[in-house]
Amino acid sequence: MWRVSPQTKKSNLPPIRAAQIHSAQQYPGASTSERIDACISDVARSNGICVLPGGMQPGAGTTNAENVALWDFRQTERLVGNPGGYSAIFMHDSHAGGGAKKVFGAAFQVHASSGGNGNLAAGEAVGLFAGAERTGGGRPIWAFNSVARIAPGFPTNGAASIEADLDNDSGRDAQIDNRAENQQFGLKLVSGGANKPLMGISITSSGERSVWKIGQQISNYETFGLKISGPQTSTESTANLYLVPTSDDDNLSIVGRNSQDRMNVYRINNDGSAQFAHGKFKIDADGSIELTRLSNNGGVKHGRSGRVLVEAGARSEVFINWTPVFADGNYTVTCSVEDTNSLPTSQGLIGERVHTKSAMRVGFIVSNPTTNRLPAIVDCRSEHD
Secondary structure (H helix, E strand, C coil): CEEECCCCCCCCCCCCCCEEEEEHHHCCCCCHHHHHHHHHHHHCCCCEEEEECCCCCCCCCCCCCCCCEEEECCCCCEECCEEEEECCCEEECCCCCCCCCCCCCCCCCCCCCCCCCCCCCCCCCCCCCCCCCCCCCCCCCCCCCCCCCCCCCCCCCCCCCCCCCCCCCCCCCCCCCCCHHHCCCCCCCCCCCCCCCCCCCCCCCCCHHHCCCCCCCCCCCCCCCCCCCCCCCCCCCCCCCCCCCCCCCCCEEEEEECCCCCCEEEEEECCCCEEECCCCEEECCCCCEECCCCCCCCCEEEEECCCEEECCCEEEEEEEECCCCCCCCCEEEEEEEECCCCCCCCCCCEEEEEEEECCCEEEEEEEECCCCCEEEEEEEEEEEC
């Protein structure tokens, strides 16, 4: 077995604690599993690491202690969610069981205690760095790949492939400005190189059944849910928000919803039409604008009666039926009377007042003070409270 001895030479570095590296290949056993179990049992009683060297036969241990680090150099362990990949160094965890204990396959930490001048370009402290470079061939490259897999039959109370926490315990909230101390990000994507890459974030799926229920959710924020700011490097074909709707015109493209009554306050549809304020203001796909409402229970309505004859020196109530009807009679209505038969210089029909008002119809009184029988047409516009 190998041994790492304590550091004896004077140095500014902290002393290295003695640790033993045990090769499972050197332990007795009729099979690979028995040798690994023997290595784990031995290391569990000491301060060390159990190593499975590259020349060791395939196989896995049947036990694992929580205080044992097991490093596998055989390159036979398939990666979770990536059956075509193998790990050059596989670090077996201790299989978190019952209780609330957290288990990490690997943990990397760095503590920045001095240096720097408040400038973002003054150097960084990096807990973990991963890099990938293609110098030949044409295979895809990833500097970092993460997969969290829920095995069949084992639903969980939560799963995340990547969790990025930013703990601000500085004593002050970050401000919305460009000062260096306020540049705090849960996730920061920076493009580099001499040429432009394509996307900062691409959200897709590996198959039809694995499509995301929600592509992206933004919640629990104080000021902006989404802030899009410049600079835009091109003056042509550049948009702050670019939507490519599906071919189904019936689908919604953008929806604003009231979280209390779950009503769509505004919506923009894939066919180019839009509706705002519960549909009271609507832009149709052909560009026309109308006052309407999605619901049959209220909104803005207009009605026009047919021709009604009003006898000389009499009054008549002209009715307009609402289609669709209102939810109730709580609406404001304004009516006027058309009289195209009386001369501009003579007395004509007079629209007096609203007499009947219900969810189904409105009745408007028209007076005829002339000596002639005259036809009347009544127009009414109403808006629900």
